[in-house]
Amino acid sequence: MQMKTGVEQSVYAVLLLNMLPEKAVLHSEVISGQIGASPTYFQKLLRKLVSADLITSVPGVKGGFKLKKNPEDIRVYDIYVAIEGQQSLYSPSGILNDVLELEKDDRCCVLGELMEEAEDSWKSVLKRETIASLSEQVESKRFVNHVTDLKNWVEENMVV
Amino acid sequence: MQMKTGVEQSVYAVLLLNMLPEKAVLHSEVISGQIGASPTYFQKLLRKLVSADLITSVPGVKGGFKLKKNPEDIRVYDIYVAIEGQQSLYSPSGILNDVLELEKDDRCCVLGELMEEAEDSWKSVLKRETIASLSEQVESKRFVNHVTDLKNWVEENMVV
DNA sequence: ATAATTCGGATAATCATTGTCCGGTTTAAT
DNA sequence: ATTAAACCGGACAATGATTATCCGAATTAT
16 A cells, blocks of 8 residues: 555655746646656646646747646645546445345445544645745745745756 | 555454353364454464464464464554554655755754654544444444354353 | 547556465364 | 364466557648
8 A cells, every 4th residue: 555656756846847937838748858757648647637627738949848737736635636547446346235234325434434524634734835835834844945946947957 | 545455354353252151272274264354464463362362372282373462452443553563654764854854863853743643633632442342332232133143153162 | 731639448567455375383173 | 193274385387457659641841
């Protein structure tokens, strides 16, 4: 039970896109290069983010990706769902139902209720934080100089 | 990102073992038969529970498994850790460190802190519930008659 | 027109989980 | 003592999900 690395990469990608000025986009291979991800697979992650309406893609020469929503409206949870899908951490196999000889309608999986509560609790933390608040943390922490380096890098590599 | 089915099976196994009278044990194949798990793999799960000191094994003819701790002292979380190990849901790959050109010592993974908090929140729910409280729920809910059936089955199949 | 890019599908590679097998050890019963 | 039935633990195979690659099509700036 481990989170996909794709979620982590996607979060950082969105953080990078958040550094873009208006109208500018970032080429997918440039991003994956910076993050150190496999370019082809990373494209698929980006497309999932596009499908989830979190980022926008611009096809053609000088194309690339940029944010679609405001950073305050992109929760870490949204990125997680975009990449991993909505399936829950725990899929009850109905074992206890068999054991107790229950009907299928009898939705009373004791363990399931607990797991659902645990998962909700986990999700609520991911829903709390947004790209805006994460960016703020990165900037306000102890490495402001590195952030300016990174922003310079973005400006050098962005298009339009 | 999905929880191993082994965790679910293990929880139910422990619930079954909790129905045993003192000194009695349950044969591993009998349990896996009831739960509908593959017998050989299920043995491995049981041995993990043994290693975690949650249950005891009795080798030899008339051998089997029984609880080692009191049901109040076995948390769902303990079973989860016994089966899945202690690795966290999120293993930071240090991407942001690379991006920000940080030293390895600089443990300031923004996303990591958030994920850790989320995971702690998730775990706290699993730590709250014990085998005792789960058993109580099963018994007190709406299927008391099924539980007595199950207890009869345990008595028929237990050893010593 | 051409080159550079995203899009979407098919498919392969990798890895964790699940499952099997076998020889060894322990114990009850004969 | 011998035997049979169970647990022990390691090696290894099968399965399935994630990751990764490739290719042709669509789009757009030059």
